[in-house]
């Protein structure tokens with residue numbers, strides 16, 4: 001059935017054209033052109049400093065676009081679109097409050113979910129028993145899981161995850177990967193960065209490979225891992241340094 005509300009909510013296709021970003025004298029993003037054309041899972045790969053995190057921050061509007069364009073289903077970013085995007089940072093940013101209060105803070109603004117539902121989300125990321133613990137005392141991996149749960153509270157249609165499992169043990173990693181697959185099945189578009197090639201293979205349908213601020217290729221994951229198009233990506237997945 002055609003769901004007009006869902007349809008008007010859709011942020012895809014996201015079309016990025018001639019996007020460049022200059023900070024000081026350094027070109028952080030260099031003429032990026034790409035299309036996120038369906039509600040799939042996309043993985044951004046590339047070495048440290050390639051521009052992956054900055055790219056996610058430009059998509060969610062945290063870093064203003066001065067050169068180039070990002071269009072969401074033919075619309076530029078606005079307050080409404082911003083509310084449909086959640087970015088989970090590489091380094092979690094949490095309030096100096098309890099786990100539960102960190103969740104409720106989002107709830108207060110949205111006033112949509114009950115505490116019961118918050119607890120269900122905390123349970124999903126394995127943090128329900130920590131609800132009264134100060135969030136700052138959580139371990140790195142626990143903080144990362146809390147950040148994801150908080151992002152899911154607003155039920156965004158576009159989920160940007162910056163190295164979502166970088167600090168996680170194998171059990172938590174599985175847990176989070178299952179949540180990512182599940183949220184995608186429910187209709188969310190997911191763009192994540194990772195240095196874990198196994199994770200990119202398990203989750204992503206398409207790979208965007210970045211190097212030195214440039215998007216060198218956008219390739220179906222199955223083809224990327226068989227044979228990437230560029231020499232740089234080939235070196236990267238073989239663990240060689242990129243010059």
Ligand SMILES: Nc1ncnc2c1ncn2[C@@H]1O[C@H](COP(=O)(O)OP(=O)(O)OP(=O)(O)O)[C@@H](O)[C@H]1O
Nearest residue numbers: 023026028046047048049050051052053054055090
């Ligand atoms: N506020 C800033 N001012 C100047 N340069 C910055 C700023 N933020 C980031 N950079 C630079 O931009 C480049 C891209 O950074 P970014 O964080 O996007 O890399 P990344 O691909 O996410 O790397 P990593 O894999 O290490 O997370 C880096 O060289 C970084 O030093």
Ligand SMILES: [Mg+2]
Nearest residue numbers: 052053090162
């Ligand atoms: Mg990064």
